[in-house]
Amino acid sequence: MCEELDLVVGVLCGGSSRRMGEDKAGLWIEGRTMLERVCAAGAALSDRVVLLGKPSRVPESLHTLPVLEDRQSGLGPIGGLATALSAYPTQAVLLLACDLPRIETTLLLRLRNEPRPPGLEAVCFESPNRPGRLEPCCGLYLPEIRARIERVIALGRLSLHALLAEANIRRLAVPASLADCLKNVNTPEDYRSI
Numbered sequence: 001m002c003e004e005l006d007l008v009v010g011v012l013c014g015g016s017s018r019r020m021g022e023d024k025a026g027l028w029i030e031g032r033t034m035l036e037r038v039c040a041a042g043a044a045l046s047d048r049v050v051l052l053g054k055p056s057r058v059p060e061s062l063h064t065l066p067v068l069e070d071r072q073s074g075l076g077p078i079g080g081l082a083t084a085l086s087a088y089p090t091q092a093v094l095l096l097a098c099d100l101p102r103i104e105t106t107l108l109l110r111l112r113n114e115p116r117p118p119g120l121e122a123v124c125f126e127s128p129n130r131p132g133r134l135e136p137c138c139g140l141y142l143p144e145i146r147a148r149i150e151r152v153i154a155l156g157r158l159s160l161h162a163l164l165a166e167a168n169i170r171r172l173a174v175p176a177s178l179a180d181c182l183k184n185v186n187t188p189e190d191y192r193s194i
Contacts, residue, residue, distance in 0.1 A: 004065070004168030005092050005112055006048040006090065006092065007045060007048070007091060007092050007093075007094055007112060008039070008048045008049075008084060008088045008091045008092070008093050008094070008122070009043070009046050009048065009050070009093075009094045009096065010050050010051060010068075010080065010081065010084040010093045010095050010096070011035065011039055011042060011049065011050070011052060011096050011097075011098055012053060012077055012078055012080045012095065012097050012098055012137060013052065013098040015016055015033055015057040021072075024177045025080050029101045029194055030041055032052070033059050034098055034099055034101045035055070035058070035059060035098045036059055037049075037064065038063065038096050038097070038098050038100055038101070038103055039051075039106050040060055041096075041104060041108060042094060042096055042108065044108075045088075045094065045105065045106040045108055045109065045112055046094070048088075048091075048115060049065055049138050050065060050066045050067070050068050050084065050087075051065050051067045051068070051084060052068055052081075052084055052095075053068075053069065053070060053078035053080050054067075054069050054070070054073075055067065056117050061194070068080075068083050068084060069083070070082075070083050071083045071086060071088050072114065072153070075153065075158050076158055077095070077097070077137055077160055078152070078153065078158050078160055078163065079153075079158075080095075081087050081093060081141060081149065081160070082150065082153060083096055084146050085141065085143065085145070085149065085172055086146070089143060089146065090139065090143055091143065092140055092142050092143065093120045093140075094108065094111060094112065094139075094140050094141075095106075095136070095138070095139050095140075095141055096137065096138055096139060097137035097138065097184060099184045100138060100181070100182065100183070100184050101179045101194055102181050102182075102183055102194070103138065103181050104178060106178065107125075107138075107178045107181045107182075108115065109122050110142055110172060111124075111125075111138075111139065111140040111172070112140065113163035114140070114170055114172060116142065117181075119144065119170070120142060120144070120146040120168055120170060121141070121142055121144045121145035121148065121167040121168045121169060122139055122140060122141045122142060122145055122167055122168075122169045122170075123139060123140040123162060123169065123170045123172060124136055124138070124139035124140070124164060124170075124171060125138060125139070125171075125172050125173075125182065126171050126172065126173055126174065127175050127182070128175075128176075128182060129176045129179075133161075133191050134169075134171065136160035136161060136163075137160070137184075138181075138182055138189055139164075139169075144168075145163075145167055148163065148166070149163060152166075154171045187189065
């Protein structure tokens with residue numbers, strides 16, 4: 001077991017949901033919105049859960065959570081991550097997309113509990129469906145990555161995949177029994193299949 005991690009859970013919920021055609025965070029699954037489901041999974045790891053972006057609507061059950069609007073708009077997920085790391089400069093950020101309705105705390109614990117050697121900047125899962133690809137919107141980002149994020153944003157490189165390609169990261173395999181945890185909902189077809 002590695003030393004205790006000072007952790008903030010940042011839930012990305014300010015996207016435009018163009019492919020869905022409506023706000024993904026507010027879609028209902030089994031009695032709760034997707035946003036509520038993701039926040040609940042993250043809250044099991046930290047009492048600091050923050051909403052990242054400018055959500056169009058926040059369920060009443062989450063009204064007490066802080067909302068961090070992107071310091072610079074139009075950057076996508078990397079903008080939300082940069083904002084969270086700036087707001088909590090000494091803490092790690094567990095970044096979660098709001099469209100992971102099957103996310104489980106069991107999987108998130110693997111990110112939190114992974115050994116963190118000096119110089120490590122992030123821990124991310126490999127995609128269970130796309131070999132070699134990472135799942136950056138379900139990842140642990142350590143304070144050490146903050147300067148790198150600022151540099152890539154300044155260069156106009158806004159992809160989390162590009163960021164991770166040059167960062168010192170640890171890649172984790174997803175156990176087959178938990179592969180559904182990383183299925184995200186981007187389209188009406190995805191939503192109907194959940």
